[in-house]
Amino acid sequence: MRLLGFDYPVGVDSTTMVVALGPGGRWNKTPMTADELARKLGKKAFRRITWREGTGKKLASRFALRRVRLANDD
Numbered sequence: 001m002r003l004l005g006f007d008y009p010v011g012v013d014s015t016t017m018v019v020a021l022g023p024g025g026r027w028n029k030t031p032m033t034a035d036e037l038a039r040k041l042g043k044k045a046f047r048r049i050t051w052r053e054g055t056g057k058k059l060a061s062r063f064a065l066r067r068v069r070l071a072n073d074d
Contacts, residue, residue, distance in 0.1 A: 014038075017071035031071035041066065 012018075014035035022028045032040070046062040053059070 018068040019071050021067040027069070034068075037066065037068070038064065 012034045014033060016034045017031045018034055018037060019031050020028050020037055041064050045064045045066070047064070048060055049063050050058045050060040
């Protein structure tokens with residue numbers, strides 16, 4: 001997917017600095033940590049997704065979809 005210019009992170013460290021896509025399709029100028037972005041989105045932005053069957057129960061996590069890019073692409 002990266003060869004096509006798309007990045008789809010599933011797990012991101014909370015201290016990773018990101019820039020979010022804002023209203024009107026413009027990138028915000030202020031970088032923030034992934035944790036700050038998650039808190040800014042609020043609980044309603046997250047959906048509970050069951051992603052596989054475990055040995056004793058279904059495994060589920062909460063996910064939010066938001067287009068971001070790394071603040072510094074080192």
